[in-house]
Ligand SMILES: Nc1ncnc2c1ncn2[C@@H]1O[C@H](COP(=O)(O)OP(=O)(O)OP(=O)(O)O)[C@@H](O)[C@H]1O
């Protein structure tokens with residue numbers, strides 16, 4: 001805990017200052033509450049609707065976890081094939097990039113037409129957002145492995161599989177985790193966008209409903225929850241990275 | 252015994268242009284880079300042989316050929332009478348950089364060669380542990396390479412090479428990046444290891460003193476394309492201690508080599 005405090009005290013102090021200014025501005029009546037609720041009202045609304053928020057969050061978390069895991073699996077499979085077969089890389093890499101230029105807001109409704117209102121289309125939106133940084137970072141990680149290390153193994157008579165297993169994978173891990181961290185920060189947002197377009201549960205639904213009934217404090221409440229969730233997922237990936245690559249963090 | 256017969260290697264830069272010439276398209280003249288020219292040499296079992304040559308003459312290329320990483324244009328490489336030209340996995344090759352894997356502890360790094368050969372990890376670890384102590388690395392066996400000094404890294408990389416357990420060790424300028432003091436310590440250390448285990452060593456260097464201090468024999472290569480310019484038997488008695496560096500005999504040999512290298 002002291003380490004965290006030392007690292008983030010400046011950020012925390014600055015945020016506290018901003019929140020105070022915000023509170024004062026609203027309480028003095030400079031901005032009306034229905035446009036910008038005071039932080040205290042937001043906290044109160046989070047506490048008052050905590051049961052509801054919890055339920056909706058659970059649904060979003062479910063979508064994020066499943067979608068993210070699917071993206072990781074897809075990213076690994078794609079990157080490994082691209083790493084082993086140069087022709088596959090040549091064929092697929094541009095397509096992977098193009099997939100990212102398609103606006104999600106346009107694809108998400110299609111997913112709903114194709115796959116209905118269940119969890120699947122939301123999960124696919126999350127996967128679509130997340131698989132790109134994962135795939136690219138792993139492909140780049142494979143490519144950046146020291147060629148001399150590969151030569152060393154070849155001289156020892158190692159097979160391609162041994163080289164992949166003993167050099168390419170561990171060597172690409174730092175880059176892979178960098179990609180995972182980017183992907184995971186997008187993942188909650190992806191799920192919320194998926195929910196906006198048609199769902200019965202989830203933070204996106206809660207947000208839309210609050211907006212439609214002018215419960216601005218509740219909209220802010222869901223934003224806070226989304227941020228906290230994103231940070232929590234980020235922290236989780238970071239933790240896994242530290243467990244998997246102790247050597248990388250000792251440097 | 253390792254025998255090398257008439258090894259020749261030429262590199263072509265712009266290989267693609269060179270191929271296109273055959274089809275009659277507009278040719279750009281490719282750069283032809285003759286690197287090795289008819290190199291022949293032998294290393295007997297248990298012998299310490301050095302290859303001395305100017306920077307960029309093709310020493311590393313020679314090792315890439317012996318280890319099977321690349322194929323010669325002409326010539327043959329025989330190990331114990333068996334033709335191993337272009338085949339990998341017959342020799343232990345320590346490349347110019349130490350190339351310790353940052354994600355493996357020192358112990359795990361050292362067992363790499365045995366792992367590739369399919370020796371069970373447990374057995375490999377036991378074998379490595381007994382030698383780590385002798386290499387003054389026991390305290391570091393569970394640490395990652397980044398905490399080691401330059402000399403320690405070289406010792407670890409050398410142990411990894413030795414533990415691959417092949418007929419011959421190819422060492423490419425293992426001490427090239429070390430400071431003079433550490434280098435001289437490493438020389439004495441290497442001599443103590445060598446006199447105990449008598450591995451067959453082929454050693455690349457462009458440091459005359461290093462070659463004389465360590466070797467039974469020295470091959471001197473010319474500048475690119477490399478030819479064997481001279482071969483020399485170092486008759487200095489063993490075990491050699493540091494003071495041999497200032498002995499009359501040593502200085503005579505050094506003068507001779509300087510003359511040959513720069514003539
Ligand atoms: N794969 C390659 N393709 C083209 N040219 C190469 C290749 N490998 C080496 N060369 C060339 O061959 C020559 C000899 O290179 P090499 O690395 O064998 O020299 P070296 O004697 O080991 O040098 P140093 O002492 O600096 O390590 C150089 O001119 C180099 O540019």
Ligand SMILES: [Mg+2]
Nearest residue numbers: 310311312347
């Ligand atoms: Mg070299």
